[in-house]
Amino acid sequence: MIKIENLTHRYSVGTPFEKVAVDHVNLEIEGGEIIGVIGHTGSGKSTLIQHLNGLLKPTEGKIYINGQDIWADKGKMRQVRFDVGLVFQYPEYQLFEETVYKDIAFGPKNMGLGEEEIRERVEKAAEFTGLRPELLEKSPFELSGGQKRRAAIAGVIAMEPKVLILDEPIAGLDPRGRNKILNQIKNYHDQVGNTILLVSHSMEDVAMFADKVLVMNQAKVFAYDTVENIFARSEELKAIRLSVPQITTVFHRLNEEGYPVPRNVYTVAYAKRKLLAELEKEGKLHA
Amino acid sequence: MGEPIINANQVYFDYQNEEDGSIFPVLKGIDLKIRDGEFVAVLGHNGSGKSTFAKHCNAILLPTSGDMTVAGINTREEDRLFDIRQNVGMVFQNPDNQIVATIVEEDVAFALENMGVEPAEIRRRVDEALKQVEMYEYREHAPHQLSGGQKQRVAIAGILAMRPRCIVLDEPTAMLDPKGRREVMKTIRQLNREHGTTVVLITHYMEEAAVSDRVVVIDSGEVLRDGTPKEVFSEVELLKSVGLDVPQVTEFIYELRKEGVDLPQDILTEEECYEALKRLLGRPAGRSEGNDRT
Numbered sequence: 001m002i003k004i005e006n007l008t009h010r011y012s013v014g015t016p017f018e019k020v021a022v023d024h025v026n027l028e029i030e031g032g033e034i035i036g037v038i039g040h041t042g043s044g045k046s047t048l049i050q051h052l053n054g055l056l057k058p059t060e061g062k063i064y065i066n067g068q069d070i071w072a073d074k075g076k077m078r079q080v081r082f083d084v085g086l087v088f089q090y091p092e093y094q095l096f097e098e099t100v101y102k103d104i105a106f107g108p109k110n111m112g113l114g115e116e117e118i119r120e121r122v123e124k125a126a127e128f129t130g131l132r133p134e135l136l137e138k139s140p141f142e143l144s145g146g147q148k149r150r151a152a153i154a155g156v157i158a159m160e161p162k163v164l165i166l167d168e169p170i171a172g173l174d175p176r177g178r179n180k181i182l183n184q185i186k187n188y189h190d191q192v193g194n195t196i197l198l199v200s201h202s203m204e205d206v207a208m209f210a211d212k213v214l215v216m217n218q219a220k221v222f223a224y225d226t227v228e229n230i231f232a233r234s235e236e237l238k239a240i241r242l243s244v245p246q247i248t249t250v251f252h253r254l255n256e257e258g259y260p261v262p263r264n265v266y267t268v269a270y271a272k273r274k275l276l277a278e279l280e281k282e283g284k285l286h287a
Numbered sequence: 288m289g290e291p292i293i294n295a296n297q298v299y300f301d302y303q304n305e306e307d308g309s310i311f312p313v314l315k316g317i318d319l320k321i322r323d324g325e326f327v328a329v330l331g332h333n334g335s336g337k338s339t340f341a342k343h344c345n346a347i348l349l350p351t352s353g354d355m356t357v358a359g360i361n362t363r364e365e366d367r368l369f370d371i372r373q374n375v376g377m378v379f380q381n382p383d384n385q386i387v388a389t390i391v392e393e394d395v396a397f398a399l400e401n402m403g404v405e406p407a408e409i410r411r412r413v414d415e416a417l418k419q420v421e422m423y424e425y426r427e428h429a430p431h432q433l434s435g436g437q438k439q440r441v442a443i444a445g446i447l448a449m450r451p452r453c454i455v456l457d458e459p460t461a462m463l464d465p466k467g468r469r470e471v472m473k474t475i476r477q478l479n480r481e482h483g484t485t486v487v488l489i490t491h492y493m494e495e496a497a498v499s500d501r502v503v504v505i506d507s508g509e510v511l512r513d514g515t516p517k518e519v520f521s522e523v524e525l526l527k528s529v530g531l532d533v534p535q536v537t538e539f540i541y542e543l544r545k546e547g548v549d550l551p552q553d554i555l556t557e558e559e560c561y562e563a564l565k566r567l568l569g570r571p572a573g574r575s576e577g578n579d580r581t
Contacts, residue, residue, distance in 0.1 A: 041434050041464045145333060172380070172461045173334040174491050176530030201464045204535055241466045246535040250373075250561045258571030259564075268535060270541045275564070279548065284567070 001031035001197050002052060002163060007061035014237050021047040024061070025187035029197075031162070034189055036206030036227070040241050045199055048216065049165050052197075053084035065163070082111055085161030089168045091152030095140035100131065100151050103140055106161040115194030119139065125158035128188040130180065146177045150184075157188065165197040168204065178202075182209050204245045207266035215242070230262045247271045248276040289306035290359050292453045292485050293321040293344055293375070300339055300508075311569035313339045314509040318352070323452065326479045326486045328516075331505035337489050340505060344455045344487060345375040358452060373402075378456040382438035385445070391433075392417065392426040395444045398500035402449070404414040406433035409448075414442040419482065420474045436467025440474055447478070453485035454478065460492065468492070493520070493534045496556045504531070536560035 007024040022044045029035060039045040050056045051063055054070050054077050063070050070080045087106075088094065097103035104125055108118045126136060129150040130248055135143065140151055155170065166185065170178040186209055189196050196213075200206050204226070213230040215222040217240045223230055230237075234244040234252055244266070251265040260278055265271045279285040300314035313336045322337065331337035343355045346362040355362040358374035358565040379385055388394035392413050399409045417423040418432055420440040430438055439459055446454055456475065472495055478484040488499060495501050502519040504512040506529040512519050520526070520533050522540045527533075531546040534542070540554040550567060554560050 040466045137485075172458075174530055175493075175532040176332055184526075201468075243465045246557050246560070247539055249535060249557050250564065252411070253561050254564060254568070255564075260570050260571070261564075261568075268542060269537045271539055272546075275543065276546060276548075282568075284569075285546075286546065 001066065003064040003067075003268055004048075004051075005010070005027070005062045005064070007048070007051060007063065009044075009051065010059045011047075011055060013039050013059070018221050022051070025219075025221055025227075027224060029214075030194040031193065032193050033211040034196045034198060035187070036210030036213045037197055038201070038203065038206060038213060038242060039222070040102075044104065044219040045214075045216040046167065048087065049167065049197060049199065051164060052163065053086050054080050055086065060192035069238075070081065080119040082107075082159050083161055084163045084165065085156035085159055086165045087153050087156050087169060088168060089171060091142075091169075093156075095152055096255055097147060098139060099137055100140050100143070101136040103151060104136075104155045104158050106153055110161060121158045122154075122158065125154035128157055128184060128191075129154040130184050139201070146173060146180070148261065149173070150181065153185075155179075159193075161194065163195045163197070168201065170200070170202070175236075178205070185199050185209070192266045203243055203266075207245050207248075215240075231266045232264050291320040291357075292320045293308045293319070293487070295319040295340070295343065295353070295357040295494055295574050296356070298340075298343060298355055299352045300343070300348060300349045301351045312345075313508050314350070317505075317508070317510060318509060319503065319513070319570040321453070321485065321487060322500075324479075324483050326476075327488070327503060328499035328501070329489045329503045329505060330491075330493075330496055330526075330531055335505045335529075336508040337505045338457055339508075341377070341457045341487065341489050344453075345377050346371045347377070373449055374451055375453045375455060376449055376451040378439070378442055378446055378454065378459050380458045380461045382435060382442050382462070386430045386438060389429055390426075390506055391428050391430055391441050392440060393420065394430060395426075395448050395495055398445060398449050411449070412448045413444075416433065416447040417441075419447055419478065420444045421470075434467060435463045439463065439467065439471050443471070443474060443478075447484075451484070455489070456490045458491060459488070460490070460495065466552040468495075469566040471566060472498070493532050493537075496520075497537075504529070520555055521552050532578055 004025055004027040007022055007025045009131060011019045012020055026053045037045050058256050065080060065083060076131055095103050101122055103124045105118050108121050131150050131154060140148060170181055182205060195281060198210060210227055213227055214224045222240060229247050247268060248266045251261050252263055253277050255263045262274055267273060295305045295317045298314050298317040302311045302313055317340060331335050346368055349362055349477050357371045360367045360371055360372060386394050387397055394415045395416055396409050417426050420443050422437060422440050422444060430441060444451060460471050475486055492495055497516045499516060503510060504519060520537050523533050534555055536557055537554055540550050540560060544550055544552060550563050554563055
């Protein structure tokens with residue numbers, strides 16, 4: 001689906017502030033999965049994802065989407081932007097139309113779709129993101145913070161991108177708002193089956209919602225693997241100043257001291273299942 | 288102990304819709320006393336009224352009815368605004384909106400210059416404040432080249448330079464990565480423990496609230512719970528019902544207790560969880576000593 005070949009990006013080339021933000025990255029991402037992207041600020045993750053729809057041009061290297069080198073033919077860049085949808089951080093600041101409907105319709109309209117098709121897509125995108133139909137005729141500025149964010153995400157979903165990239169979609173929301181949006185994204189993904197890249201600082205959320213994890217560190221890919229394998233390396237993650245879910249830390253410590261618990265634990269539900277099974281085995285469970 | 292630094296007495300606050308004049312009540316009779324030296328975390332979902340309350344702490348907003356007393360001064364006393372803001376400083380979510388100068392130390396000096404503090408005294412206070420937040424070596428840097436966590440610490444230094452008795456932080460880590468979050472939390476804890484500054488921390492992160500002395504939960508403009516972290520976080524169902532969370536380890540222990548597993552209900556940290564599970568599981572296999580229990 002996505003192939004990144006020897007990608008390097010330097011900012012401010014030729015100035016004293018020249019900086020390598022992405023350093024010879026090679027990566028192949030299969031289609032149809034949710035990929036959590038983690039890495040601390042300055043690790044290169046934002047620079048990397050902005051290459052995937054051609055917002056940034058590689059200093060070196062190539063990006064292929066579905067086998068197509070996206071910079072090979074500049075005339076095709078428009079199509080790349082439709083195929084790879086990018087939702088920025090705090091996307092609610094980018095709403096600009098008179099009504100929510102028009103805002104969500106903006107992308108599909110640019111794609112040159114007919115009225116009927118546009119209406120269908122807007123309604124579907126609104127449904128995916130949990131926006132009630134009556135909100136569509138309101139001004140985006142009358143919505144609450146969480147609703148605005150959903151409207152902004154709907155605007156990208158309405159283009160039906162093959163790859164959807166969300167840069168910290170839950171930053172600044174309260175726990176209820178976070179869970180709601182993440183569940184909606186997950187449901188959307190289950191129904192559509194496209195590829196989603198989810199940039200997040202929350203390891204707990206990545207553990208809950210992603211199939212695979214891409215860890216960026218110092219402009220390079222530190223690891224790209226299943227959630228299970230990634231969090232099994234908690235010591236290494238901590239060494240590059242990332243955290244792992246609390247529950248993972250606890251189970252690793254117990255495992256290392258010889259207690260009969262697995263290491264690959266990262267969600268409460270799984271931890272509970274494993275621990276109860278162990279207690280049952282030892283006959284320590286008298287419920 | 289004396290007079291609390293912040294004393295909310297039946298504070299009500301309504302927002303008025305400018306277009307149709309309709310009234311929306313946000314705070315509905317908040318009673319809260321915060322004493323010198325306390326570290327209080329305030330929790331509540333978006334729209335609960337917690338930020339509105341924070342803005343009452345240094346007279347950015349005034350109660351519609353009831354009284355807010357800060358360092359003994361009623362916030363309605365307009366001519367004492369200066370004293371109020373010198374006693375209680377505020378730090379907001381987005382560091383980029385709080386930094387005004389192009390050099391770190393000039394930014395920290397900004398308020399002091401406006402207050403007419405002597406230059407030599409400004410120098411002393413700026414250096415001290417930057418050292419307190421561990422940003423002294425960056426004093427000549429440009430703020431835009433700093434990370435989010437560093438910028439937020441500069442914003443905190445700008446408040447500290449005014450030497451407030453109390454600092455109110457409204458989701459100071461919401462826009463930061465885990466590292467920035469840790470840096471800012473460390474700074475906040477140090478200020479409280481080592482310098483005795485009163486801290487009111489408004490947050491969505493339960494792990495941050497877990498390290499405070501006292502947790503206040505605000506819901507629908509009222510104080511729903513007020514107690515130690517252990518007391519408040521033991522009410523998992525209640526917190527979830529008002530759109531809040533508990534730390535992951537707390538939730539895990541809660542889930543096990545629901546299944547009848549005998550564990551204490553006041554687990555808040557990884558360390559406590561680890562110790563509790565160790566006790567539960569007994570001695571690990573293969574490492575047991577001669578007199579193994581059966």
